[in-house]
Amino acid sequence: MNVNIVLRNIFREVFDDDELVISDSTSKDNVMEWDSVAHVKLVLAVEDVFNIRFSLDDVTFINSVEGFKTSINKYI
């Protein structure tokens, strides 16, 4: 599965923005709406699509698209 595409679609849905473009460097620091509530939603949606369960450490340390990709790669 093309992780980039799937992640982009999830981000677009959670932030309700059809034109959102993301890159590896997209992170909590440069996306204003990526607050703690949005973070939980992103984590849940990613877990859902890839059918995986992140560890507590993963959830704490993921703070960018790159972080998501690194963690996803551990499980698939």
Next chain:
Amino acid sequence: MINKTLLDYVFSSNDNIINTLQYLLDANREYFDLEVATYLDSLIEFIAEDSDEEWIDWIYTLSGSKYPLPRFVYAKFIIREEDKSEEAIKIVKSIIDSLSKVDPFLYLFLSRILVRNGNFIEAGEYLKRALLLSPSYSFYAKSEKLLDKILESKNLQVKKTIKLAVLGSSTTSFLVPVLRACCFKDGIGLNIYEGVYGNFQQEIMDSKSGLHTFNPDLAMLLLNHRDIGLSPLEDKTIPSEFVHNLQELWSRLQEFSSCHILQLGFDVPQYSANGFLDDTLQGGQARIVNTINQLIADNMWTGISLCDMNRIALNIGNKFNSDLDWSQNRQYPSFDTLPLLGMNTAAHIRSIFGYSAKVLILDLDNTLWGGIIGEDGLSGISIDPSTANGEGYIALQKYAKDLKNRGILLAICSKNNLKDAQVPFEEHKSMILKLDDFIIFKANWKDKASNIEDIAEELSLGLDSIVFIDDNPMERSWVRSSLPDVIVPECGDTPWEMLAALRSGMYFESVNITKEDVKRHDSYKSNLDRKKHERKHKTMESFLKELEMVAESTKINPTTLVRATQLINKTNQFNFTTRRYSEEQVKSISESLDYWTRCFYLKDKFGDNGLIGIMIVKKLEESWHIDTFLMSCRVLGRTMEKYMMAELMSDARSENIKLLTGEFIPTKKNALVKNTFRELGFKRFKENIFSISLDMGNVCVNKFIKDGRQ
């Protein structure tokens, strides 16, 4: 079957991708999975970034396809590249119509394009359809922002907006959007106050808190077993003291806001170090939690509802209480549980504010029994307790009968010859339901929507108080599209599925059961008899005379409070102001010296109608103002309004009041009383305000109703 891995493979190959894709689409014509379709679209988007004409030409050939997947890809393309949302909307709607089972996320997708296009109302309708399919939590998370946009649009109509305070000992920020969506589905708007995390007790006690300023209509108290302070083998918590503390919170809440309270019950911890002994040991955790729940049920008062969390847990199973969700986010109950908790809360809200359904309309063939009576005959239909489905039909009938005994009206709407249709009820030994359990029995060849409309009219009830169950998806969709207000659950075609749909829909919940509820069937029945009687009579006058009506009245007092509140919140037609009051509010009005209140009762030769009318009048210095004037639709056209007005006038006179004023606030449903004030002798004062002076010898005479107190 096309899946994501296969698509990855196709797109990574250097061969002619388009040809391979076309082959896949041709070989899987009927196949449609939204996730795969969306993934395919994204792959195309990535390729098309450095695209050539060949791709665009190919996508255009998809527009002519009859099948859902190619049409979906085309629709996505024209939104993205050409901004043709209107054409895309048409395509997605046609895809939805062609599918027998629609993914809630497809409705969400359509709703998104509609919002983009400015069609907020239609977007809302499709979002409601998705919500009726009980989607998972991720649906709520992904639709939250879209719903906010829809709710902010100016044209959106809601039946009522409720001020809800969500107070809890856990994170409530994930629950709130779920509650908003679940109530939106019922046409109810929420204005929500979220308590400060973990601070609910202080907020309730402190008169300067945000909660006090907010002044809610309903306060939801979401606590869990961790709040009880359980510790294995130690009897530290005394359940009665714990519940006593809760009671203090309830009293304080109702003291300042006269709100209704929804107390969530406590969850039994899934595991305990006490093991098997947890239920039997004096200090066992399960034992303490169960005792507390029992004590809450025994010690709560009217104006408080209890929502049983353990029943919700039973439906969710192992995923109910996730330790991970709790330790990461202080989330209780788990994310997986939030949708069901939302649905339960919405059902409570419907019942508290008077929007529960009142009538269950059932089909016959393959709904109340297996087979077709007109073709298979009495011996051919299946309602046999020795087969699984036969037992299902019996269970469904029992459930309907229980609802009837609780005050829900039953009716039949079936395409059949009336004679055929009635035979099983009269002759089949296994039938639980009998003919006289039904208030109306429509077996004919008219279309079901017009039959249902007739039923609503004969009972003088709104279409939104009707639930319709039919095994045939065509009939369901016909009724749904011609009468969108009727509740038509997606109920499958086996009796067990229909039963599950009825139970899980929680359509008929009520805050409590009154005497009138239990008698409702008889009372409507005698009303229909009365209507038949009416037809035989030459004049209305002689009909009314022969009814031998006797009326009585009392103040609103503790014994009538529950029924009075119920009427105030339910009555739509004969209701001048449609003001809704919670039980607490009615109580405080009835105890106030500033108000004159009355409940009216009416009997006639066919039976006792019980409490059927309410008046609430505000006493001003020199005049009295009619705040609430309503009557149950069961006794319309019986001149009861004259009796009620005469009583008000005579009491006002005895207190030397010179002027009565009343108000007519028009709604969708109360056109019936538009001219009633004039008929009662009032004059229009201004706009919707009417008045009558009492010193000119104005009286209100009724010729047909005797005073029961004389």
